[in-house]
Amino acid sequence: MSSFFEFTVPPLPHYLYCGEDIYSGNTSHPNRKNIEVFDLLVVTRGNLKMAEEDQQWSVDAGQALILRPDRHHYQYEKCKDETHFYWLHFQTRGAWSENKENKERSGNVQITPFHQKELFYINIPRFCSLSNPISVYEKINNLLLLIKQPSCNTKLHEQAVFHELLQDLQTEQKPNINSTILQLAERTAVYLQKNYESAITYSTISEELNFHAAYLTRCMKKVYGCTPLDYLTTHRINQAKLILLNTDMSIGDIAEKVGFSSTSYFTRCFLKMVKISPLKFRKRFRT
Structure with a gap:
């Protein structure tokens, strides 16, 4: 090979x-x-x-x-x-x-x-x-x-x-990832990016794409190195960062806008990924 x-x-x-x-x-x-x-x-x-x-x-x-x-x-x-x-x-x-x-x-x-x-x-x-x-x-x-x-x-x-x-x-590189896996992972990523503001679970992803959640997860990990929900969380946090930098919207409203079920869960996810809280992030980069 x-x-x-x-x-x-x-x-x-x-x-x-x-x-x-x-x-x-x-x-x-x-x-x-x-x-x-x-x-x-x-x-x-x-x-x-x-x-x-x-x-x-x-x-x-x-x-x-x-x-x-x-x-x-x-x-x-x-x-x-x-x-x-x-x-x-x-x-x-x-x-x-x-x-x-x-x-x-x-x-x-x-x-x-x-x-x-x-x-x-x-x-x-x-x-x-x-x-x-x-x-x-x-x-x-x-x-x-x-x-x-x-x-x-x-x-x-x-x-x-x-x-x-x-x-x-x-x-010229012959695809080492099965084309079906690659296409399905890309379809999943596009769906998550377009619908990140909505409530999304493995069930909703599975129903939308008509594939079992375990198979979708395997495809995403193979192509993107993360699960669908990890990918979704990352995208939501990045959207939240843009809103924090460019608006005066409250933390709670931002959490709701980008699809988090609660402000406390949004804050925990933000702190885990960005290493500072949403409020401190805004204070650091806004005058």
Whole structure:
């Protein structure tokens, strides 16, 4: 089974540098170890035979391979035909892992006292055949042009192009979450966001979406890392924070408006997630 790199965001992976090479029988890829950057290789012509410790890949034209930053990689066989490829180095300051299947996550979404800051995950295939190689080639060529045309805006432009490239690569990742599970989790999230002001229980969610509550919970945990009611509570608290910051509405009225059954329960949930009470939150950020 092909593996993929999972990056926890924020922060997003960031582009460092790129280039291109042509190898013939007399040239080979450098033998390197623990270079501390991800090395993306995209072959446009010929074949590149790369190894990373005990793993080997034969990378043909229109295919891409990402080598880890913390292992030994090398070319295990020289190119028989002239081989052209792009290389691109990138890194992240956030968490990342190499997986063969999506992990079920637990716990609530991270929230700062002032604004919502949700963690999400992007999955980039380790090795893949590109469904639209021309798009990938064009983006890397744009990065090569930016190297030759430095300006005060170059750095930001480079990152924007790189993130478009990541989106291209992410589409190549074969879904490790069953599409039915993914779609149902997204439907559940949309329903909760649209109806958060109403009284919602597992029974009402189950009736609305026509699936058993236990199955809905499993789908939400697989995709969002939390139960439907945890997701709902998080959304309600974030809506309450906006109201606290922008109106003089009483705490009780806010609790009722965002769907909590009582002011005391709203205050307990707010204190648990934001680490201060709604009243103190308002006093901290309102003059």
